[in-house]
Amino acid sequence: MSLDQPSEFVKHQTLTRDAFLDGRLTVSQPRNGFRAGLDSVLLGAATNRACTTLLDLGAGVGTASLVSLAHNAALNATLVDHNQDMMLLAKDNIAVNDFANRAITMVLDVAAKGAVRAAAGLKTDYYASVIANPPFFVETEGTLALDPGRAGSRHMRADLLDLWVKTAAASAAPGGEIIFIYPLDSLGALLAAFEQRFGGVIILPMSPRPGEPVTRVMIKGIKGSRAPTNMLAGRALHGPTGRGFAAEFDAIFRGRARLVW
Template identity: 35%
Template sequence: MSPPDSASPPESWLGGRLSLRQPPRGAHRAGTDAALLAASADSKTASGMTVCDLGAGTGAVGLAVALACPEARVTLVERDPEAAGLARRNVEENGLADRVRVIEADVTAPGRERRQAGLLPDSVDLLLTNPPFFEPGRTRSSPVSAKAAAHGFSEPGGLEAWLRTCADLVRPGGRLVLIHRADALPACLDALAGRFGGLEVTPVQPRADAPAIRVLVSGVRGSRAPFALVPALVLHGPDGRFTPAVEAMHRGAAP
């Protein structure tokens, strides 16, 4: 993919408050998952926090949080050089360079390599992440290399390594929120066990009468609070349109 120019104009996000450059259609692009993840950062609780968008792509989640939380300082972490380049441009074009930085790093790299890149232990108050969805061999890879890398891990045990890095970055008492496939919930809970407590799972259903397709999982590092399964978030009403709550999340208007 060539660097963004006038042929790849920015798209309107959050009701026009965020200008977001993304790769061409067919590549990995931010959508509803990103909107739901960004909405999990309540502006009241995230104000003044150090926030990390881990696996940020072009920065949609972290930039949305930076807009909603004017006192938050945000780090976007992305390993793909082209996506990281778009993220840097998005930071500049949205006037957020004073509070948002981009770190180009592999989330699953050894600790020493991550620290050299600037990912320091116990440095994050709120970490938001949309990990790759598939382990090797679990699905047919996209012919678009960047999309394949965004959707799947290259080595077995990738989710465990990813969430281990999350636990390294989040300070004790800090919060993690992730979004994943619904059928990956057991693997997510296994990887979080002993690292995060007070786990709260929100099923995400396409319709009220349909099984969940995503889960939002929230936890606090070191907490001993009990597990909670909370009411589902329903994406679409009977008319096929987004529900009012989800539509508001797309506009950045509701946590």
């Protein structure tokens, strides 16, 4: 899809063109509904620099993958999402940012059975890095968003989270890394799903400011590892006062550094 020849979805949506990494990336996304932001940049910047194959589960418009591709010239990415309209936008974003020769999109339900994933072309035991920012409200909690795109990006049944981790485990190469970003209040279920399948699990808690409660976590596991789980010291996105980001995160959001953990 080109935004010059929009789909019916785009015709009925107002799109914004947003700059990431200090303008190195331009991402088109719907003005209303779920929008890529800080979590997507953190996720894309958290991958191992040595990885050459990336799988982005629930990729949306592709921001996390684009960040990884911008950081790693040797990387090839596969973006998967059940929402065809988001995948059309992701495909356009890939082209606009000159990554068409290094990234592909795939319309597929992340929680689909293995046979369905295989039929769609998703590889098993293949990807050196698998990343995801899954929907995080179960259907019985929170307020369901009125916009279908936003609801689909933020809400799913509680049992589906384990299926997302299962798909990540099946897709990752032996020794590959699996990285999710998620709200703290759902860490228990996510950690249980990771520890059932991976070793060397690392949890990185993040808070808005020093001394404030943790709001989000990044969690990484290694396929085939038997190393124990480790929780790192928490990190604050902002300084004690003001709106600016802490130096570490400011460098990440400007594309000058990767997330080191």
